[in-house]
Amino acid sequence: MGKNLTTRSEDYSKWYNELVVKADLAENSGVRGCMVIKPYGYAIWEKMQAQLDKMFKETGHQNAYFPLFVPKSMFEAEEKNAEGFAKECAIVTHYRLKNDENNKGKLIVDPNAKLEEELIVRPTSEAIIWSTYKKWVNSYRDLPLLINQWANVVRWEMRTRLFLRTAEFLWQEGHTAHSTQAEALAETKQMLEVYAEFAENFMAIPVVKGIKTETERFAGADETFCIEALMQDGKALQAGTSHFLGQNFAKAFDVKFANQEGKLEYVWGTSWGVSTRLMGALIMTHSDDNGLVLPPNLAPIQVVIVPIHKTDEQLEEISAQVNELVKALRKLNISVKYDDRTNLKPGFKFNEYELKGVPVRLAIGPKDFENGTYEVARRDTLTKEVVAKEGIEIYLQNLLETIQKEMFEKSLAYRDAHITNVETFEEFKEVLETKTGFLAAHWDGTPETEEKIKELTKATIRCVPLNQVAEAGTCILTGKPSTGRVYFAKAY
Amino acid sequence: MGKNLTTRSEDYSKWYNELVVKADLAENSGVRGCMVIKPYGYAIWEKMQAQLDKMFKETGHQNAYFPLFVPKSMFEAEEKNAEGFAKECAIVTHYRLKNDENNKGKLIVDPNAKLEEELIVRPTSEAIIWSTYKKWVNSYRDLPLLINQWANVVRWEMRTRLFLRTAEFLWQEGHTAHSTQAEALAETKQMLEVYAEFAENFMAIPVVKGIKTETERFAGADETFCIEALMQDGKALQAGTSHFLGQNFAKAFDVKFANQEGKLEYVWGTSWGVSTRLMGALIMTHSDDNGLVLPPNLAPIQVVIVPIHKTDEQLEEISAQVNELVKALRKLNISVKYDDRTNLKPGFKFNEYELKGVPVRLAIGPKDFENGTYEVARRDTLTKEVVAKEGIEIYLQNLLETIQKEMFEKSLAYRDAHITNVETFEEFKEVLETKTGFLAAHWDGTPETEEKIKELTKATIRCVPLNQVAEAGTCILTGKPSTGRVYFAKAY
Numbered sequence: 001m002g003k004n005l006t007t008r009s010e011d012y013s014k015w016y017n018e019l020v021v022k023a024d025l026a027e028n029s030g031v032r033g034c035m036v037i038k039p040y041g042y043a044i045w046e047k048m049q050a051q052l053d054k055m056f057k058e059t060g061h062q063n064a065y066f067p068l069f070v071p072k073s074m075f076e077a078e079e080k081n082a083e084g085f086a087k088e089c090a091i092v093t094h095y096r097l098k099n100d101e102n103n104k105g106k107l108i109v110d111p112n113a114k115l116e117e118e119l120i121v122r123p124t125s126e127a128i129i130w131s132t133y134k135k136w137v138n139s140y141r142d143l144p145l146l147i148n149q150w151a152n153v154v155r156w157e158m159r160t161r162l163f164l165r166t167a168e169f170l171w172q173e174g175h176t177a178h179s180t181q182a183e184a185l186a187e188t189k190q191m192l193e194v195y196a197e198f199a200e201n202f203m204a205i206p207v208v209k210g211i212k213t214e215t216e217r218f219a220g221a222d223e224t225f226c227i228e229a230l231m232q233d234g235k236a237l238q239a240g241t242s243h244f245l246g247q248n249f250a251k252a253f254d255v256k257f258a259n260q261e262g263k264l265e266y267v268w269g270t271s272w273g274v275s276t277r278l279m280g281a282l283i284m285t286h287s288d289d290n291g292l293v294l295p296p297n298l299a300p301i302q303v304v305i306v307p308i309h310k311t312d313e314q315l316e317e318i319s320a321q322v323n324e325l326v327k328a329l330r331k332l333n334i335s336v337k338y339d340d341r342t343n344l345k346p347g348f349k350f351n352e353y354e355l356k357g358v359p360v361r362l363a364i365g366p367k368d369f370e371n372g373t374y375e376v377a378r379r380d381t382l383t384k385e386v387v388a389k390e391g392i393e394i395y396l397q398n399l400l401e402t403i404q405k406e407m408f409e410k411s412l413a414y415r416d417a418h419i420t421n422v423e424t425f426e427e428f429k430e431v432l433e434t435k436t437g438f439l440a441a442h443w444d445g446t447p448e449t450e451e452k453i454k455e456l457t458k459a460t461i462r463c464v465p466l467n468q469v470a471e472a473g474t475c476i477l478t479g480k481p482s483t484g485r486v487y488f489a490k491a492y
Numbered sequence: 493m494g495k496n497l498t499t500r501s502e503d504y505s506k507w508y509n510e511l512v513v514k515a516d517l518a519e520n521s522g523v524r525g526c527m528v529i530k531p532y533g534y535a536i537w538e539k540m541q542a543q544l545d546k547m548f549k550e551t552g553h554q555n556a557y558f559p560l561f562v563p564k565s566m567f568e569a570e571e572k573n574a575e576g577f578a579k580e581c582a583i584v585t586h587y588r589l590k591n592d593e594n595n596k597g598k599l600i601v602d603p604n605a606k607l608e609e610e611l612i613v614r615p616t617s618e619a620i621i622w623s624t625y626k627k628w629v630n631s632y633r634d635l636p637l638l639i640n641q642w643a644n645v646v647r648w649e650m651r652t653r654l655f656l657r658t659a660e661f662l663w664q665e666g667h668t669a670h671s672t673q674a675e676a677l678a679e680t681k682q683m684l685e686v687y688a689e690f691a692e693n694f695m696a697i698p699v700v701k702g703i704k705t706e707t708e709r710f711a712g713a714d715e716t717f718c719i720e721a722l723m724q725d726g727k728a729l730q731a732g733t734s735h736f737l738g739q740n741f742a743k744a745f746d747v748k749f750a751n752q753e754g755k756l757e758y759v760w761g762t763s764w765g766v767s768t769r770l771m772g773a774l775i776m777t778h779s780d781d782n783g784l785v786l787p788p789n790l791a792p793i794q795v796v797i798v799p800i801h802k803t804d805e806q807l808e809e810i811s812a813q814v815n816e817l818v819k820a821l822r823k824l825n826i827s828v829k830y831d832d833r834t835n836l837k838p839g840f841k842f843n844e845y846e847l848k849g850v851p852v853r854l855a856i857g858p859k860d861f862e863n864g865t866y867e868v869a870r871r872d873t874l875t876k877e878v879v880a881k882e883g884i885e886i887y888l889q890n891l892l893e894t895i896q897k898e899m900f901e902k903s904l905a906y907r908d909a910h911i912t913n914v915e916t917f918e919e920f921k922e923v924l925e926t927k928t929g930f931l932a933a934h935w936d937g938t939p940e941t942e943e944k945i946k947e948l949t950k951a952t953i954r955c956v957p958l959n960q961v962a963e964a965g966t967c968i969l970t971g972k973p974s975t976g977r978v979y980f981a982k983a984y
Contacts, residue, residue: 030566030623031611034559039639042556064534067526068613068644068660069582072589074522076599086589086599090561092613093585093601095648097564097578107568107578109585109610118601119523121560121584121613131522147531152560152644156587168560 005355007289012233016284020162023292023356025279033160033167037276040356043300045170045276049150051202051297052172052274055194061146061174068152069119070128078252081126084219088156090121090167121154126220126271129175130249137177137267139258144187145177163280164237164492171275177250177267179257184268188244191272192225195240203278204295204408205229205285206415207239208438208487210463215447218271222246228462228487230415231284234436236462236489239281245269280492285411286380292357293380295407296400303329303336303396304358305374308346308365315340318364321389328393334400354379359403360396380407421485425476432459432490439488442473444480453477459488497847499781504725508776512654515784515848517771525652525659529768532848535792537662537768541642543694543789544664544766547686553638553666560644561611562620570744573618576711580648582613582659613646618712618737618763621667622745629669629759631750636679637669645767655772656729656984663767669742669759671749676760680736683764684717687732695770696787696900697721697777698907699731700930700979702955707939710763714738720954720979722907723776726928728954728981731773737761772984777903778872784849785872787899788892795821795828795888796850797866800838800857807832810856813881820885826892846871851895852888872899913977917968920980924951930981934965934974941969951980 005022006014021027025041028034037045053063069092076082096113100106122128129147136142154168174191178184192209199205207227217224221243229239250256250266259265286293296302305322309315322338329336337358339349346363353361363375374392377384380403387395418437422428431439443449443461453476454460468484475482497514498506513519517533520526529537545555561584568574588605592598614620621639628634646660666683670676684701691697699719709716713735721731742748742758751757778785788794797814801807814830821828829850831841838855845853855867866884869876872895879887910929914920923931935941935953945968946952960976967974 027627029559029620031559031561031563031620034561036559036624037557039554039556043554045557046555062531062535063538064531065529065537065662067521067523067528068646069523069526071523072599076597079597082589082599083591086591089587089589090584090611091586091589091601092582094583095581097574097581097583097612099575099578105568105571107564107574109583119582120589128521128523132528135519154560170557 005289005291008232015289016280017162019283019287019291025283025292026162028162031167033157035162035166035168037170040300041279044282044294044298045279047298047300048198048202048278049172052194052198053148053150055198056148056172056174059146059190059194061148061176063149064147065149065151066125066128066132068122070122070125072118072120074127074131075120077127077131078220078249080248081124081220085123085155089123090154090156092119092121122151123153123155124271124273125149125151125153125173126175126245126249127253130253130255130269133175133177133267134253134255137255137257140179140260143177143179143257143267144183145175146187147176148172148174161280163276163283166276169276171273173271173273176270177255178269179259179265179267181246181268184246184270185244188223188225188242188270188272191270192227192240192242195242195272195274196227199227199229199239199281200408202295202297203282203285204297204404204411205239205281206408206412208463208465209467210465210487212241212463213447213450213461213486215450216461218243220245220248221271222248226463228438228489229281229285230418230437230489231281231492232414233284234418234490236438236487236491237277237281237284238462238491239278240272240274242272243270245271286407287357290382291355293407294357294359296359296404299357299359300335301337301353301356301358302334302400303360303362304349304353305336305338305362305364306346306349306353307338307340308363310366314366314369315342318366318369321369322364325389325392329396332393332397334393334396360399378403380410419487422476423473428453428459428476428488429457432457432488437489438462440485441476441488442482442484443486444475444478444482449475449477453488459490462487462489462491497781497783500724507781508772509654511775511779511783517775517784518654520654523659525649527654527658527660529662532792533771536774536786536790537771539790539792540690540694540770541664544686544690545640545642547690548640548664548666551638551682551686553640553668555641556639557641557643558617558620558624560614562614562617564610564612566619566623567612569619569623570712570741572740573616573712577615577647581615582646582648584611584613614643615645615647616763616765617641617643617645617665618667618741619745622741622747622761625667625669625759626745626747629747629749632671632752635669635671635749635759636675637667638679639668640664640666653772655768655775658768661768663765665765666763668762669747670761671751671757671759673738673760676738676762677736680715680717680734680762680764683762684719684732684734687734687764687766688719690766691719691721691731691773692900694787694789695774695777696789696896696903697731697773698900698904700955700957701959702957702979704733704955705939705942705953705978707942708953710735712737712740713763714740718955720930720981721773721777722910722929722981723773723984724906725776726910726982728930728979728983729769729773729776730954730983731770732764732766734764735762737763778899779849782874783847785899786849786851788851788896791849791851792827793829793845793848793850794826794892795852795854796841796845797828797830797854797856798838798841798845799830799832800855802858806858806861807834810858810861813861814856817881817884821888824885824889826885826889842869852891870895872902911979914968915965920951920968921949924949924980924982928982930954930979932977933968933980934976935978936967936970936972936974941967945969945980951982954979954981954983
């Protein structure tokens with residue numbers, strides 16, 4: 001398997017596109033803007049799903065499922081939300097095809113099967129879910145509702161890229177309803193913490209936790225919290241959002257509850273989501289010119305073992321020993337693959353597993369067999385060492401933990417080295433183009449200035465960091481006063 | 493919680509509809525024909541998914557994800573398949589909404605955003621998947637492809653019923669590609685066995701394995717295998733299908749492979765699926781006039797414990813003991829809920845868990861506490877007994893296995909008692925209306941006779957059973973010769 005990947009320094013964007021396809025993660029389909037997620041890519045997504053689902057359930061949430069379609073009148077009920085998504089909606093207008101009389105074997109849309117009311121393919125499910133919550137909520141005893149949905153959604157993006165921006169994508173969307181503002185805000189923040197913990201401990205991606213500016217806020221929310229990651233090319237990627245919806249959807253759908261005094265009040269809401277976009281973040285944070293680099297916690301195969309042999313007898317001996325090791329590793333819940341295909345050379349296999357980002361590769365040849373050793377190669381550092389077979393299970397278990405930890409530390413060091421305080425607009429432009437990364441800068445707080453900076457530099461405010469330090473300063477563009485720095489970056 | 497369920501004998505259909513809603517499984521949404529699957533119903537579906545997914549992976553399948561939309565030209569490529577689904581397709585024709593200038597705050601479909609080619613919301617994914625397989629298959633070395641997808645699909649049904657027939661439903665669809673006919677046929681049969689094993693061992697639903705007649709075959713298949721279950725009202729329900737697709741889709745999408753001699757051949761295909769319809773089968777097989785009855789293997793809560801107390805001190809004592817039991821049960825992987833809500837009476841809780849089909853209910857009052865006992869109630873038989881607290885974990889573990897087994901045996905006895913050999917059309921009509929169930933009868937093998945019988949009686953041929961005995965006979969309608977009995981029934 002020749003890799004022939006474009007290198008990151010040659011063309012980062014091309015490197016990404018090639019890697020996604022060559023590592024068998026996903027590919028473009030015959031449907032404009034929609035991707036096929038291939039088995040290897042889907043296996044990583046399943047690992048993400050399993051971990052997130054566990055974390056959602058541990059924080060008291062239950063899964064449910066709501067319709068794919070939203071009738072137009074329901075969709076437009078929350079006006080800001082509707083306006084925010086109106087320009088990128090797939091719309092179902094008919095419910096039947098019929099034979100094309102002029103073209104045997106072909107079908108046409110049956111004009112007699114026009115829907116009375118158009119259906120929007122959900123770009124997000126607040127409308128359909130809050131129209132349901134109206135039926136579920138009467139009293140404070142019915143609250144909170146803590147519900148999550150795993151689903152596909154459609155946003156008609158004009159420029160698409162595998163995982164990062166596709167017309168259809170997979171995600172989870174949490175939708176909760178509460179009796180008090182404080183409880184809804186606490187939920188919004190709790191889910192931001194869940195996302196941050198997941199990104200850092202499972203994806204090995206350090207994130208900045210922050211609040212979006214009004215311009216970047218989710219349409220229909222009072223406040224959007226986010227986690228922002230930094231890719232190797234110095235561009236930011238929004239990895240997850242958690243929205244405090246206030247009473248906006250409750251008012252749009254008339255969802256009220258009787259409080260303990262029997263008085264009717266509007267319900268408070270939140271929504272929060274992460275999507276298959278996380279796959280893009282995972283790839284762009286860790287991978288290198290040899291291919292994918294996966295953190296052990298999300299790798300479908302954590303350890304691969306490749307035999308090196310000349311004779312069938314050698315292979316038999318080696319296999320007998322390796323089969324024992326495979327069993328021992330599985331007992332430790334390590335996912336292991338023994339690749340004893342005889343029609344492929346070891347070098348081919350090494351390349352393949354490097355491309356696919358398997359964290360640890362073991363090789364064993366006749367000499368290793370004699371010496372009672374394995375050659376152990378780390379994917380993240382590309383280093384090798386020879387390790388005695390006795391106790392190698394525990395060695396590997398520890399190694400996987402070390403890799404997980406060191407991958408995070410490496411990304412963290414890169415990220416921290418790419419948060420730069422800038423004081424003037426000249427400096428801002430220069431750092432943005434040369435050093436790249438997050439630019440911590442003073443801003444006068446107006447959408448106009450934000451828009452102007454975006455126009456002039458393509459940088460957007462990624463967030464007001466939650467750990468913002470109070471500091472008097474002046475806006476890099478207007479010189480007006482500011483009380484703390486916000487994070488700018490070019491972003492995916 | 494008053495149950496007030498219509499009884500099965502009063503009106504089976506009404507009983508079903510009420511039960512689905514009152515047991516919090518699902519409800520109709522504001523979107524025509526689409527349901528909301530509520531958390532409790534979804535939790536059962538998740539258990540089904542987890543088990544099926546395990547069985548698919550154990551038989552070598554991997555999950556992947558393909559687009560929701562199918563361009564019309566791709567959809568119509570396999571003509572029979574397209575024709576079979578054309579009349580029930582949701583069709584996306586536009587990709588943008590805009591403000592309605594005559595109606596502030598409202599949106600209309602933007603006529604300038606008409607798609608060049610309409611997109612069909614997938615009613616099934618053979619077309620999109622085989623158009624992808626074309627890219628994946630070159631040589632015999634690329635085969636077999638053993639892929640499954642968990643997804644939502646849309647079929648525009650005119651008359652819908654929760655779980656049984658909904659415009660949108662959730663399912664899994666396996667799509668495999670093979671180099672030989674024999675291998676594809678073996679796969680088709682293997683997946684039928686997987687479905688049968690799942691139905692019988694997890695859902696406790698006995699099934700008849702068989703082959704569909706040409707009339708009832710999947711559009712685009714050469715042969716459709718099925719499992720058929722019998723509901724308590726004597727109507728059959730198709731619970732899963734596995735299709736041998738021959739080379740039909742390979743030819744429609746030009747999917748060829750180079751065999752070992754380097755010669756190009758068309759690939760052989762299968763597809764197989766089960767859906768949220770299984771929820772309907774589960775409900776209608778086991779439940780009674782008190783509500784749902786769930787087999788332990790699929791119950792989100794297997795054991796519920798309800799304290800009965802007068803004073804706070806009593807509750808405290810009981811809770812201390814129960815908390816230990818809860819821990820012990822969880823160690824045995826038994827899913828248990830301790831319901832110590834103090835604002836609800838025990839009788840209310842008993843009713844609630846009966847309605848929700850929790851297999852085992854424990855109650856403990858002050859006397860039980862003194863005597864070192866629990867009252868153990870079985871949901872399936874509605875029987876109670878008093879059991880010593882010592883060793884009750886193991887007792888419950890065994891009891892759950894017993895319930896699982898006895899629920900299956902009960903359904904099996906009912907099913908077996910409702911397979912009736914009939915010899916004449918008069919007898920056929922009488923048994924169909926009085927005894928109901930499967931009617932094993934001779935049929936002359938023609939679609940015309942099948943259609944005529946359906947017209948006259950509403951009974952359809954559910955399948956030619958795989959275990960059909962060779963037996964000379966004459967068709968109940970035409971008197972023409974037949975070589976074995978097929979199974980007729982009225983069906984969902």
